[in-house]
Amino acid sequence: MERRTMLKTLSAWMAGAAVPVVATAAPPMPLKKTAVEWKSLVSPAAYQVLFEEGTERAGSSALNGEKRPGTFVCAACSLPLFDAAHKYESGTGWPSFWQPRPDAIGTSTDFKMILPRTEYHCARCGGHQGHVFNDGPKPTGKRYCNNGVALAFVPQGEALPALRS
Structure with a gap:
């Protein structure tokens, strides 16, 4: 909520006015697993990036060239992180997005x-995804520079994978 909106809402509440309740999506429930459990679910390269905060070599991910409509999900827990409509070619050699999905x-x-x-990470499993910079395109001006090995792509029309538990 913007500061101005929050102050107006607080002022209205203090004056006794009815304050509307705004529904928001609940953030994902945290998911904790041991290193052994994560290693059994993801590739060694994905584990190194996701849980040891490594970085894959630039230009090495097939997802860098992915241009179909769909959703990019966390490779560890399957939480949807980015819509393909928010992906753009940054020239860095890593999949880049100008906006993540809410929460x-x-x-x-x-x-x-x-x-x-x-640094940004999956809100559910804590897996390292990449870094965000202030040199992206409008409307956000952000570049979420993601390790491709930390993502999986689900084409539009296909069911998103169930969240891992």
Whole structure:
């Protein structure tokens, strides 16, 4: 909720006015597994990126060239993270998106490259996906630079995989 909207709502509530309830989607329930459990569910390369915060080699993912309509999901837990309509060619060699799905990711700051960067991860399993930068296209100006091995693609019209439990 924007600050201005929140202040107006709070002011109306304090004045005794009825305040409408806005329904929002519930964030995904956290999923915790041991390293052994995750290793049994994903490839060694995916495990290294998702749970050891590695980075795949630029240009190595087939998903970088994926252009069909559909949904990109977390390779570990199958949570839908990005709509294909929000993917664009960034020229970096990694699948890039200008917007994630609501409640799909969490962020933190990492200092692995000395300067701070915003790392993002799956909101459900915590798997590392990539980093977000402020050099993307409109309307957000964001570039969610994703490791392809941390994603799976589901073409439009196919059922999304069940969330792993």
